[in-house]
Amino acid sequence: MKFGTGIGIVISCLGVAMGATMEGTNVMVVINVPAILIVLVGTLGATIAACGLESHIRVPKLFMKAFMPEDLNLVARVNQLVGFADQARRDGLLALDEAVKGIDDPFTRKGIQLVVDGTDPDLVAAVLDAENDAMRKRHAAARNPFMQAGALAPTMGIVGTVFGLVNVMNNLNNPSSLGPLIAAAFLATLMGVGSANVVFLPMANRLKELSEAELHFREMTLEGILAIQAGDNPRVVEEKLMAYVPPKDRPTEADKQASAAAAKQAA
Amino acid sequence: MKFGTGIGIVISCLGVAMGATMEGTNVMVVINVPAILIVLVGTLGATIAACGLESHIRVPKLFMKAFMPEDLNLVARVNQLVGFADQARRDGLLALDEAVKGIDDPFTRKGIQLVVDGTDPDLVAAVLDAENDAMRKRHAAARNPFMQAGALAPTMGIVGTVFGLVNVMNNLNNPSSLGPLIAAAFLATLMGVGSANVVFLPMANRLKELSEAELHFREMTLEGILAIQAGDNPRVVEEKLMAYVPPKDRPTEADKQASAAAAKQAA
Amino acid sequence: MKFGTGIGIVISCLGVAMGATMEGTNVMVVINVPAILIVLVGTLGATIAACGLESHIRVPKLFMKAFMPEDLNLVARVNQLVGFADQARRDGLLALDEAVKGIDDPFTRKGIQLVVDGTDPDLVAAVLDAENDAMRKRHAAARNPFMQAGALAPTMGIVGTVFGLVNVMNNLNNPSSLGPLIAAAFLATLMGVGSANVVFLPMANRLKELSEAELHFREMTLEGILAIQAGDNPRVVEEKLMAYVPPKDRPTEADKQASAAAAKQAA
C-alpha cells in the first residue's frame, strides 16, 4: 500500500508528457500563466467557497497521508487482541490495566481502558462507534476539497477556453494570430481536465480507500475489544477476528506451529 | 469555519479575471445583458418552477449563513452538558429547572425542559429526533434552489449560446460581424458555467456541510441529554460526548488540570 | 407554496425570450415543426416506452397539482389531532366515533376509524405505513415520465441537430443555403435543452418536493394517531407533533393565550 499515489502521479505525467512530445508539442506550453490563474486559482477559490478555509489547511497533510500511508497490519492487531483475551481470561480484566499504557494505537488504548474501568459493554460499543462515526465524517469532510476540485476543474477549464475563444473571435481580422490564440485557449481545458484526472480525482479516491481501510481496521478492533470484555475463549476471538483478514494474509497452520516453536525457543 | 465562502468566491473571481485579462480579454464583456437575461433570469425562473417561490425568499439569508456561519463549539457544549449531568447527579433532575432558562440554544433548552418535566426517555428521544429529522429536511429543501441552479445554469448557458449561433448562421453573408457575434454567443456559456462553478455549486456544498455539522452537534447534544436523564456518571458522559469531538480539539490532561486550577482560584 | 411552478416557467421563458430578442434572434424561430416532431414527439414516444401509456394520462393532472399545490397546514392538523387526544382522554376512544365523519382528510379518517374500531396499535401502524409506502411509490411512478423526459429531451435534441447536420453536409455544394440549414439544425438542440431545463426537470423536482411534503404531513399525522390511541397526555401529543412543524410556524406562548382567550370568549 505504500507510495502508490506518488508513483502513479509521476507515471501519469510522464506518459502524457512523452506522448505529447512525440506528437511534436512542447510540453512546457502547459505552464501558461493565464490558464493557471483561471483554472487552478479559480478552482481553489471555488473549493474554498464550497468547503471553507479550514479544510484547505489540511491539504498538505492529506498529500503526505496519501503518498505515504500508514501500514495497517491486520494480523499483528489480531495477535495483540488475542493476547489480551488470553491474559484477561487467565488473570481477569483488571490484569489488562498495565498493558493499556503499552498500546500505541489511541483507539485500542481507549477501548481497553474503558473495559478495564468496568464500563458497561453497551456503553463501550456506543463510545467506540461514535468515535468511528465521527472519524468517518471527518475523513469525508477532509477529502471533499479534492472531490469538489475534481468536479470543478474541468469546467473551469472550459471557462478558460471560452474566454480564450471570445478573445479569438474579436481578433478574426488578424488571421496569422489565430492559431496561437486558439492553442492558448485550449491550454485551459488541458489544465482543467489534466489536473482533475491526474491529481484531484485520484487523490479523492485514494483518501476514500484509505479511510475505508482504517474503518475496517477499527471495526475489527472494536469487535475484538467487545469479545475480550465478554470473556470469550481466545481461540474463538481469533476465529472471529481472522474473518476480517484477507485469506491470503491469514497465518497457515504451518505458520502457527513455527511461531509457537519460535516462542517456545525464545522462552 | 468563518468567512470561507465569501473569500473563496472573491479568490475564484479574481483568478478568472486576472487570467482572462492577461490573455487579452476585457473582463467586462461578461456583463452582457442578453446573456444575463437568458442564463440568470432563465435559471432563476426554472429554480422557482422547481422549488417554489417560498424557498427563494430564504436565499439572501442563506448567503448570510454561508458567508458568516455560526461557530459550533463542541467542547463548550460538552462542558455545559457535563455540568448539567453533575448538577443532576448531585441535586436531582428537578434542580435543572432553574438552569433551563439560562440555556441559549433552543434545542438544548427544549431537551432539558422535557427531562425536567419528567417526560418518558423514549419520548424525549422521539421528540428530539423528530426535531432533527425535520431540520434535516428543511435544510435540504432550503439548499435545493442552489443545487438546481448549479445543474441548470450550464445548460441554460448552452441555450443562450445556441440562440446566438442561430443568429450567427442567419448572418453568414456579413462575414465581418461574425467574430463579435460568435464571441457574444459564447458569453452565455461563460455566464452559465461560471455562475454554477463559482457560486451555485459551492454554495450548495457549503450549506450541506454546515447542515451536517449542525446535525452532528445536535446528535451529540441529544446523546448528552439522554445520558443526563439516565443519571449517568458525569465522567462517563464526558467520555461518551468527547467521542464526537475531533481528537485535536479534545482537552488534554494538562488543559483539564489548568482549567480545574483556574476554577479553584476563581472560587 | 402557491403558484410557484407556473410563475417560474413564465419567468424563465420571458428571460430567455427577451435575451434572445436583444441578441437579434427572432424568438419565433423555435416554433420549428421538424424540431418539434423530432424532440417533443420523439421524447414523448420514448417516455411512453419507458413508463407505459397509463402514466401519461395523469400528466395534465400533475401539471395542475404542481401549478396549484394543496396547502398543507401543519399547525391546523396538530390542533385537530390534539383536540382528538383531548376528547379521547376525557370521554374514551369511542367518543371519537362521531368526530370521524367530520374529518375531511381520508388518511386521518381511516386512521381514527381504525382506532375507534379497537384495532391493535401495531396493526394501525402497519396499515397506515403501508398506505404511505404505497403513496410514495405511486408518486415516484407518476413523476417518472418527467424525469425520463428531462434526461432524454436534450439527447433527442442532439439527434435532431445531427440529422440537420447530415443534411447540411449533403448540401455543401450550395453554400448560400448552409447558414439557414445549420441554424435550423441547432433549433432541435434548443428545443431539447430548453424543454428539459424549463419544464421537465423543474416539474420532476417540484413533484418530488410536494410528495415529500405530503409524506412528512402524513408521518406527523400517523404519529399523532398512535399517540391518541396510546392515550397520551394532549400536551405531550402537542409537544411531539410540534417537532414536525418548522420553528417559525409554531405558535408562540402569546398566540396560544390569545387563541385560548378567543375560544373562551366564543364559548
Place this chain on the structure above:
Amino acid sequence: MKFGTGIGIVISCLGVAMGATMEGTNVMVVINVPAILIVLVGTLGATIAACGLESHIRVPKLFMKAFMPEDLNLVARVNQLVGFADQARRDGLLALDEAVKGIDDPFTRKGIQLVVDGTDPDLVAAVLDAENDAMRKRHAAARNPFMQAGALAPTMGIVGTVFGLVNVMNNLNNPSSLGPLIAAAFLATLMGVGSANVVFLPMANRLKELSEAELHFREMTLEGILAIQAGDNPRVVEEKLMAYVPPKDRPTEADKQASAAAAKQAA
C-alpha cells in the same frame, strides 16, 4: 399497462422520421452498414463482456415482457386472499389444502402450501422473502444489458464518428468528398444516441417499473398469507391489503354491496 412500450417506440421513431424527412433528410440514410457494425455490434459485444452471454439469451423474452406485460390485478388478489382468510377462519387452516391446487400463481401457491403444512410463521416469511429477494436480483441482472447498452451506445456512436472524422481528415485534399464523408461519420452518433434513447434506456426503465410492480404485488401477497396464518379477521385482512391498492382502484361501499348482492343471487 398494456402495449405501452411497443407503441412508445413506434411513436418515437415516427416522430423522428417525420421531422427528419421534413428537414429534407432521407431517413433511410441511417441504415448505414459501417455505423451499424461499429455502434450496434460494438455495443452488443461490450454488453456481452459486461453481463455474460447467458443474460443475452433472455433479451427477446424481455422484449415480449415489456411489450405485453402481465396484468397484475391487485383487487382480485386481495379478494382471493380475503376468501382464504374467511375459509381458514371458518374451517381451519387445513381446509385450504384443497384450494392450494386451484391457485395459478406459483408464489401464492407456495405460500399457502407452507401455511397448510403447518410451517413456522417466521420460516414462511423467511422463505417467501428469500424468493422475493432472489427475484429482485434476477430482474436486476436481466435488465442490466439494457442499462449497459443505454450507457455505452452513445459513446460507441462517438467512436464511430471519430473514426469517420479520422477518415475525413486523411482526405482533405479531395474537398468534394468531404460533405458526404462527414455526413456518414455523423450517422454513427445518430445510431448511438438514437438507439439508446428510443430503445435501450426506455426498455431498462420499463423493466425496472414492471419488476417493482411485481414486487409490490408479491409483498401484498406475503402480507396476506401471514395474516391468514395468524388467523386474522377477514375484514382486518382486507383493510390491511387494501392499503397496497391505489385509492382509485379500491371498491367503494356501493361496489361491495353490488358484488355481495350478485353473489347472493348467484348462490
Place this chain on the structure above:
Amino acid sequence: MKFGTGIGIVISCLGVAMGATMEGTNVMVVINVPAILIVLVGTLGATIAACGLESHIRVPKLFMKAFMPEDLNLVARVNQLVGFADQARRDGLLALDEAVKGIDDPFTRKGIQLVVDGTDPDLVAAVLDAENDAMRKRHAAARNPFMQAGALAPTMGIVGTVFGLVNVMNNLNNPSSLGPLIAAAFLATLMGVGSANVVFLPMANRLKELSEAELHFREMTLEGILAIQAGDNPRVVEEKLMAYVPPKDRPTEADKQASAAAAKQAA
C-alpha cells in the same frame, strides 16, 4: 456464465474494426504510440494514484476470473447442505466431523467446522457474516481500478486530443499537414473512449456481477449452515434454500424421483 467476457470483447473489437474498414479507415492507425502513451499510460498512472500499486498486481488474475468465471452450482450446493442436514438429524451434529474434511469450498468447510465445534449459533452467523462482508469489500476494492480507468480514460483521451489540437494550431501556416495532424489528435479520443467502452467498463460490471453472484451463493450457504445447526427438518432446509435458486433451475418432481431411483439403483 462461461467465456462471456472474452467473447464479448472480441465481438466488440471485430464490429468496430469491420465498420471502420468499410468506412475506408485503416484500423491499424489506432496503434499510435503518442495516443497510447497519453491515454493508456496516463490512465494507468492515474489509477495507480487512485487505488495503489497493490491492487494493480491483481489485475491479470481479475482478467482470468472474468474470462473464465467459476461455475457456481446452486443446486449442487443445496443438495450437499440438505445431505448434511439429513446426516446431522440422524446421527447428531458431531457426525459431520468426518464430512468436514471432504468439503472443497473453504467457506462451507469453515462454517460446518464451527457448527461441529459447538460454537454458539449467533457467533457462527457473526463470523460467516464478517467473512462475507470482508469479501464484498475486497471485491469492491479489486474492481475499483477498472471503474476508475473507465471513468478516466475518455477524459485522458480528451487530454491527448487537445494536446494534438494545440500542435495543429501552432502549424496553421502549413495547411497540407493539418489533416493528418488533426486525424492523429483524434486517435487519442478513440483510444480513450474505446478502451473504456470495450474493456474497462464491461470488466468492472462483469466483476461486480460475479461478486454479487458469489455473495448470493454464500448467503444461501450461510442460511443452510444455520438451519443445519438449528436441527431443521431436511425437507424444510431444502424448501428454504431452493428459494435462492432461479425457478428454471429447480429440480421438478420428476427430476427428484429420477434421482431417487438412480440413487436406489446405485445403492
